[in-house]
Amino acid sequence: QQQVKQSPQSLIVQKGGIPIINCAYENTAFDYFPWYQQFPGKGPALLIAIRPDVSEKKEGRFTISFNKSAKQFSLHIMDSQPGDSATYFCAASMNSGNTPLVFGKGTRLSVIA
Amino acid sequence: GAVVSQHPSRVICKSGTSVKIECRSLDFQATTMFWYRQFPKQSLMLMATSNEGSKATYEQGVEKDKFLINHASLTLSTLTVTSAHPEDSSFYICSATWGSNQPQHFGDGTRLSIL
Numbered sequence: 001q002q003q004v005k006q007s008p009q010s011l012i013v014q015k016g017g018i019p020i021i022n023c024a025y026e027n028t029a030f031d032y033f034p035w036y037q038q039f040p041g042k043g044p045a046l047l048i049a050i051r052p053d054v055s056e057k058k059e060g061r062f063t064i065s066f067n068k069s070a071k072q073f074s075l076h077i078m079d080s081q082p083g084d085s086a087t088y089f090c091a092a093s094m095n096s097g098n099t100p101l102v103f104g105k106g107t108r109l110s111v112i113a
Numbered sequence: 114g115a116v117v118s119q120h121p122s123r124v125i126c127k128s129g130t131s132v133k134i135e136c137r138s139l140d141f142q143a144t145t146m147f148w149y150r151q152f153p154k155q156s157l158m159l160m161a162t163s164n165e166g167s168k169a170t171y172e173q174g175v176e177k178d179k180f181l182i183n184h185a186s187l188t189l190s191t192l193t194v195t196s197a198h199p200e201d202s203s204f205y206i207c208s209a210t211w212g213s214n215q216p217q218h219f220g221d222g223t224r225l226s227i228l
Contacts (some may be wrong), residue, residue, distance in 0.1 A: 045218035098145040
């Protein structure tokens with residue numbers, strides 16, 4: 001049973017474009033939704049995270065949109081660059097920190113010049 | 114801040130060998146550490162949750178006698194893959210946090226290859 005569904009599986013955008021990655025969750029007890037970026041051979045790095053009490057959060061070029069009623073959240077990358085090419089994972093957990101993260105299957109993003 | 118160091122980064126060894134992987138939080142005290150396994154082009158799968166001074170909690174299907182986890186201090190957790198076999202070859206990643214409502218920070222992973 002997959003608790004966090006992520007789409008698309010892969011995405012190719014032109015430099016300067018705005019890739020959007022979507023995630024949907026099932027467990028209404030989840031209250032912490034981070035996004036991680038992973039480069040080949042490296043561990044995931046925390047990009048940005050959101051809690052259900054806000055509908056949007058922006059940090060630099062990265063924006064999370066959150067729809068609590070639909071149990072969906074998405075990542076937008078503004079002015080994407082070739083250096084943003086990586087695999088992106090959404091995740092969810094209860095009470096953040098000391099409870100396990102449930103990860104989506106990942107989206108492989110390629111930003112071409 | 115919030116640096117998690119994992120060592121070694123790569124291990125290649127013969128079948129039947131036991132391998133120990135270390136996960137250290139360098140600039141914070143990690144009350145909880147997690148161990149994940151990731152196969153190529155797949156997502157991270159939680160193996161176990163480790164709290165300092167307590168026995169690890171293993172996920173269903175993860176053999177606790179095969180994957181020994183020790184969290185003896187607030188800055189160090191170790192994963193030992195005992196009598197490793199080729200099917201244990203994978204990318205093992207740890208994460209650490211310093212409490213509730215705090216994010217998890219990940220190490221750079223250990224690529225384990227069993228010949």
